[in-house]
Amino acid sequence: MTEEEIRRAYIEELTEVAPDISPDEIGNEAHIQDDLDLDSMDILNFVTALHERLGIDIPEPDYPRIATLGKAIRYLGQRLA
Amino acid sequence: MAGEGSCGKTVDAGARLARSGIWAEAWAQIDAPDGMVNIAYEGLDRHVLHGHGSELALIWLGKDGVRVEYSFADLAAQTSRFAGVLTDYGLKEGDSVFSLMGRIPELYITALGTLKAGLVFTPLFSAFGPEPIRTRMEIGNARVLVTTEALYKRKIEPLRASLPSLELVLITGNEAPEGCTALGPALAAASPDIAVANTTPETPALIHFTSGTTGKPKGAVHVHQAVVYHAYSGRKALDLTPGTIYWCTADPGWVTGTSYGIIAPLVNRATMIVVEAEFDLERWYETIQREKVEVWYTAPTAIRMMMRAGAKAAMPYDFSSLRFMASVGEPLNPEAVIWSEKVFGQPFHDNWWQTETGGIMIANRPGMTVKPGSMGKPLPGVEASIVDNEASNLREAGENEIGELALRPGWPSMMRSYIHEQARYDKCFADGWYLSGDLAMRDADGYFWFVGRADDLIKSSGHLIGPFEVESALIEHPAIAEAGVIGIPDETAGEVVKAYVTLNPDFAPSDTLERDIRGHARKKLGAAVAPREIIFRKSLPKTRSGKIMRRLLKARELGLPEGDISTLETDES
Numbered sequence: 001m002t003e004e005e006i007r008r009a010y011i012e013e014l015t016e017v018a019p020d021i022s023p024d025e026i027g028n029e030a031h032i033q034d035d036l037d038l039d040s041m042d043i044l045n046f047v048t049a050l051h052e053r054l055g056i057d058i059p060e061p062d063y064p065r066i067a068t069l070g071k072a073i074r075y076l077g078q079r080l081a
Numbered sequence: 082m083a084g085e086g087s088c089g090k091t092v093d094a095g096a097r098l099a100r101s102g103i104w105a106e107a108w109a110q111i112d113a114p115d116g117m118v119n120i121a122y123e124g125l126d127r128h129v130l131h132g133h134g135s136e137l138a139l140i141w142l143g144k145d146g147v148r149v150e151y152s153f154a155d156l157a158a159q160t161s162r163f164a165g166v167l168t169d170y171g172l173k174e175g176d177s178v179f180s181l182m183g184r185i186p187e188l189y190i191t192a193l194g195t196l197k198a199g200l201v202f203t204p205l206f207s208a209f210g211p212e213p214i215r216t217r218m219e220i221g222n223a224r225v226l227v228t229t230e231a232l233y234k235r236k237i238e239p240l241r242a243s244l245p246s247l248e249l250v251l252i253t254g255n256e257a258p259e260g261c262t263a264l265g266p267a268l269a270a271a272s273p274d275i276a277v278a279n280t281t282p283e284t285p286a287l288i289h290f291t292s293g294t295t296g297k298p299k300g301a302v303h304v305h306q307a308v309v310y311h312a313y314s315g316r317k318a319l320d321l322t323p324g325t326i327y328w329c330t331a332d333p334g335w336v337t338g339t340s341y342g343i344i345a346p347l348v349n350r351a352t353m354i355v356v357e358a359e360f361d362l363e364r365w366y367e368t369i370q371r372e373k374v375e376v377w378y379t380a381p382t383a384i385r386m387m388m389r390a391g392a393k394a395a396m397p398y399d400f401s402s403l404r405f406m407a408s409v410g411e412p413l414n415p416e417a418v419i420w421s422e423k424v425f426g427q428p429f430h431d432n433w434w435q436t437e438t439g440g441i442m443i444a445n446r447p448g449m450t451v452k453p454g455s456m457g458k459p460l461p462g463v464e465a466s467i468v469d470n471e472a473s474n475l476r477e478a479g480e481n482e483i484g485e486l487a488l489r490p491g492w493p494s495m496m497r498s499y500i501h502e503q504a505r506y507d508k509c510f511a512d513g514w515y516l517s518g519d520l521a522m523r524d525a526d527g528y529f530w531f532v533g534r535a536d537d538l539i540k541s542s543g544h545l546i547g548p549f550e551v552e553s554a555l556i557e558h559p560a561i562a563e564a565g566v567i568g569i570p571d572e573t574a575g576e577v578v579k580a581y582v583t584l585n586p587d588f589a590p591s592d593t594l595e596r597d598i599r600g601h602a603r604k605k606l607g608a609a610v611a612p613r614e615i616i617f618r619k620s621l622p623k624t625r626s627g628k629i630m631r632r633l634l635k636a637r638e639l640g641l642p643e644g645d646i647s648t649l650e651t652d653e654s
Contacts, residue, residue: 034144039208
């Protein structure tokens with residue numbers, strides 16, 4: 001999976017869980033809790049959605065590694081490699 | 082206080098005398114010099130006067146890894162400066178100060194400084210959307226708001242014109258947008274030696290908002306003598322003693338985060354740990370280990386998230402500092418109690434109380450045998466019962482009989498009113514009992530067990546959500562004609578909000594519209610309150626008077642018996 005595909009999956013699933021966020025708000029450094037106002041239930045739903053879409057199980061201790069798009073591209077890229 | 086007059090009917094004089102003895106003992110936990118009762122004085126200044134000024138009151142752990150320590154003397158001085166800023170501005174007793182910020186040190190200084198100045202403090206949850214914020218500030222006649230620049234720009238500036246009572250907006254830091262005042266320079270210019278306001282036991286101190294099934298949120302008014310109960314219950318239910326390292330994970334935007342996240346630990350001279358960031362498994366476990374947390378007060382949703390991560394994730398950490406763990410917000414399921422025993426070597430102790438009660442009423446206290454799934458027993462001095470209020474005369478229910486959980490008013494932290502809502506306040510009382518709205522039962526050993534809400538209120542992640550507030554926001558969406566909102570069971574959050582809507586002509590159900598509606602609701606209400614799911618219907622079940630029957634929506638959702646549907650006029654389709 002290319003970086004671009006991971007980026008698209010991340011943005012699409014995030015805006016599905018939180019449709020108040022517009023895709024252009026999701027910069028590489030935007031933090032899903034601190035900047036985009038996701039709560040803990042949103043994060044669980046987001047992780048579940050990423051799991052379904054990408055087939056990767058993201059364990060709780062790794063949640064901080066998907067907290068921004070930039071971090072997630074690195075983390076998911078490694079996991080998918 | 083309403084409803085107290087008929088207490089003598091079923092309570093014998095001996096029990097009342099014992100209770101008055103308990104409250105006398107609780108009063109001995111505070112100073113109350115010359116009859117003055119002030120929460121900030123009892124939590125900070127008196128410890129300084131008694132030679133404990135250098136002990137740690139607050140350890141703040143910032144998102145970016147910063148760790149800042151505040152002694153009782155530090156907080157006493159900072160809160161005096163804050164009180165000075167307010168009085169210099171000309172604010173007087175009864176004036177209302179709101180806060181809207183995350184768990185940053187300024188929040189704690191604002192809360193205690195406001196109380197020190199004798200003004201009324203209301204914390205708002207910083208994740209609220211603009212609508213819940215506006216409603217609460219309007220009902221509470223907010224004259225002052227303390228917030229951050231980012232939150233101001235996103236949530237306040239667009240609605241400032243609709244808040245005529247709001248005069249002073251203090252912005253944390255050294256700079257402020259137009260129409261606001263920077264808090265940093267204002268604090269620096271104020272005196273650290275202002276006198277504590279001469280508040281009485283009955284001077285209003287705090288207003289905490291809570292949701293109603295119908296109508297606007299209700300502002301429960303609490304007075305300064307609530308501190309007596311915070312001192313007492315902090316000791317009895319949470320084992321807080323001088324020097325205890327204590328972490329309450331609740332946000333002060335909800336009552337737990339104020340009563341037990343600010344007042345109870347300070348008045349008991351414990352050291353509070355405040356973590357700015359939201360739940361993060363490793364950060365939480367590391368915090369307990371590094372700070373050597375002794376008493377930990379958290380909520381079922383967080384505990385269930387730890388359970389999801391598994392016992393293995395907890396294994397690398399040293400939890401030997403923990404001596405007592407408690408949970409509140411919604412019933413703690415037995416599995417979570419058993420799991421915590423396995424992982425932490427001791428169970429989470431569930432307890433029960435409400436915004437209205439101001440403090441813990443029923444608890445699995447230190448040393449008590451925990452019955453997993455039970456909220457425990459009433460604290461000494463608290464008289465609780467299960468009542469049947471359906472019949473013409475209220476009666477107390479027997480063992481294992483389901484009824485409404487009720488309390489005899491008289492403990493110091495009971496709410497004194499709902500602001501501007503006498504009728505709704507009066508409705509909370511019958512035959513000398515305060516009616517909680519929670520259904521429960523009591524077993525033969527005197528343990529109480531939560532059954533459900535007697536009304537349509539939704540409990541999600543420990544937050545009480547009023548369906549009316551959600552429905553009102555939904556019908557502002559151009560596509561929506563009607564909305565009915567219910568809570569549906571969820572493994573992690575307890576309940577999550579689900580909405581059933583009908584559409585206006587010219588609109589048709591679609592995934593795009595569903596997302597648009599959820600986005601609209603999240604913008605208005607914030608993530609914690611907005612529905613997670615929208616279901617389209619052609620019509621909703623309604624009574625003859627046109628009221629949407631949420632109870633029926635819920636029964637159908639859950640496949641439960643529909644109960645009495647004699648008032649049903651139009652059914653859903």
